[in-house]
Amino acid sequence: MPEFQDVADGLGMPLAEAMSTQRAVRRLRTDPVDDETLLAVIELALKAPTGSNGQGWEFVAVRDGDVKHQLARLNRQAYSVYRRFASTRARGDLKAARMLAAVQWQADHFENSPVIVVACLRGRPGIFGFGRAAFYASIYPAVQNLLLAARGLGLGATLTTLPLWNRTLVRRALGLPSSVTPCAVIPLGWPVRGGYGPTTRKPVGEVVHLDHYGNRAFEQRVSGISTES
Numbered sequence: 001m002p003e004f005q006d007v008a009d010g011l012g013m014p015l016a017e018a019m020s021t022q023r024a025v026r027r028l029r030t031d032p033v034d035d036e037t038l039l040a041v042i043e044l045a046l047k048a049p050t051g052s053n054g055q056g057w058e059f060v061a062v063r064d065g066d067v068k069h070q071l072a073r074l075n076r077q078a079y080s081v082y083r084r085f086a087s088t089r090a091r092g093d094l095k096a097a098r099m100l101a102a103v104q105w106q107a108d109h110f111e112n113s114p115v116i117v118v119a120c121l122r123g124r125p126g127i128f129g130f131g132r133a134a135f136y137a138s139i140y141p142a143v144q145n146l147l148l149a150a151r152g153l154g155l156g157a158t159l160t161t162l163p164l165w166n167r168t169l170v171r172r173a174l175g176l177p178s179s180v181t182p183c184a185v186i187p188l189g190w191p192v193r194g195g196y197g198p199t200t201r202k203p204v205g206e207v208v209h210l211d212h213y214g215n216r217a218f219e220q221r222v223s224g225i226s227t228e229s
């Protein structure tokens with residue numbers, strides 16, 4: 001199994017390539033992830049911005065079998081509901097069916113992930129205005145950084161929220177005080193297969209509006225970025 005010094009060079013990957021090939025990698029091997037690799041992805045996560053530079057983040061890295069089992073159970077409970085809607089949508093849609101198969105695989109093997117990182121924030125979302133908007137916005141840039149660092153190192157990762165359907169039970173499993181909010185659950189491990197690759201996304205011109213919503217001035221344009229590696 002690789003250790004940090006074996007994969008560290010991957011962090012020098014061109015930025016556009018990392019961003020264009022970072023994707024949900026759900027099928028993970030059980031081989032351990034060493035401390036250095038784990039701390040590297042979390043350290044790079046911490047380079048992200050937070051509202052007022054508050055840095056109210058906390059990361060719980062779960063390796064304990066019993067705690068992983070509790071998170072796996074929460075994930076399966078939410079997945080059993082999600083699957084009913086998703087499988088209707090996946091009918092006749094090969095890509096959606098493939099994704100659902102991967103989500104099912106992950107649900108079946110969740111507790112076998114070598115480490116599960118739970119990204120948390122101190123405090124709770126406010127009720128009003130910018131405080132509310134800034135709350136979750138102060139953790140997801142860090143989560144994306146973590147995913148990109150994992151991509152560079154070749155470490156499989158997925159941002160999941162299904163296990164968070166019951167935050168009280170997540171808090172209980174992790175021993176979190178009520179003043180800390182779990183925001184994202186990220187199983188990490190070495191991919192069963194290659195894992196990463198080009199993602200399928202909408203063309204840029206389809207989602208950009210000039211000045212006013214509906215004015216798709218760039219619809220016929222393609223960006224100058226080559227995301228082919």
Ligand SMILES: Cc1cc2nc3c(=O)[nH]c(=O)nc-3n(C[C@H](O)[C@H](O)[C@H](O)COP(=O)(O)O)c2cc1C
Nearest residue numbers: 022023024099103106158159160161162163199200
């Ligand atoms: C807010 C959010 C919540 C997500 N929750 C889950 C989840 O609970 N389980 C899961 O397997 N993937 C989850 N994902 C991953 C998405 O399904 C995935 O990024 C999307 O399907 C695109 O897949 P790709 O990156 O492989 O192209 C989540 C992603 C986001 C942004």
